[in-house]
Amino acid sequence: LALEKAPARTIKRMYRSAYFGHKLTQQRDNVRRYLLGRQFLVVFVDFIAAHSMGLGGLGILVPVSQLYPQLLGASNPMWFMGVWGSKFILLMALFMEFCGFCHFSWALFLIFFTVRNVIRDGAQSNEVGSVGQAVDISGEMADGIKTPVDIDELRQIVIDQQGRINDLERQIGVGAAAQEPLELEG
Numbered sequence: 001l002a003l004e005k006a007p008a009r010t011i012k013r014m015y016r017s018a019y020f021g022h023k024l025t026q027q028r029d030n031v032r033r034y035l036l037g038r039q040f041l042v043v044f045v046d047f048i049a050a051h052s053m054g055l056g057g058l059g060i061l062v063p064v065s066q067l068y069p070q071l072l073g074a075s076n077p078m079w080f081m082g083v084w085g086s087k088f089i090l091l092m093a094l095f096m097e098f099c100g101f102c103h104f105s106w107a108l109f110l111i112f113f114t115v116r117n118v119i120r121d122g123a124q125s126n127e128v129g130s131v132g133q134a135v136d137i138s139g140e141m142a143d144g145i146k147t148p149v150d151i152d153e154l155r156q157i158v159i160d161q162q163g164r165i166n167d168l169e170r171q172i173g174v175g176a177a178a179q180e181p182l183e184l185e186g
Contacts, residue, residue, distance in 0.1 A: 017082030
């Protein structure tokens with residue numbers, strides 16, 4: 001999900017093994033289809049595990065085989081997308097959605113999407129249902145800031161950003177508490 005809107009050429013250049021999954025998810029609604037199929041697989045596997053191992057088995061299965069990989073994927077999505085077995089899981093999730101196990105969810109989505117548009121008078125952007133935000137992994141600076149040429153420009157950018165952080169902390173009252181020295185007992 002973190003790479004939904006990442007530029008394909010950067011992924012192809014930096015993480016060739018992740019390019020297949022990225023290219024596949026860029027077609028039509030495949031990100032949403034993957035999410036539905038993945039959720040179906042998670043519930044199905046948990047149901048089978050609870051039936052065969054009992055609830056105690058889920059205490060082992062969920063942290064080891066579901067939460068741990070989720071944390072790994074969140075920490076480095078391009079690497080995780082290229083890991084052995086990720087292509088198989090991606091294809092299996094898309095296949096489960098294709099088989100129709102999740103089609104009722106699409107009907108619910110369309111109903112709620114239509115109701116929301118009627119209530120909001122269509123004031124929403126065209127990217128309704130998108131699961132990611134635009135991502136820049138090219139190394140360029142955000143907010144229209146040009147890439148620093150030398151170390152002095154980089155230092156000035158850091159100083160400016162630290163000043164913005166301090167201003168925001170003062171506005172919400174975090175800075176005053178954080179700047180007070182802590183008194184240790186004993």
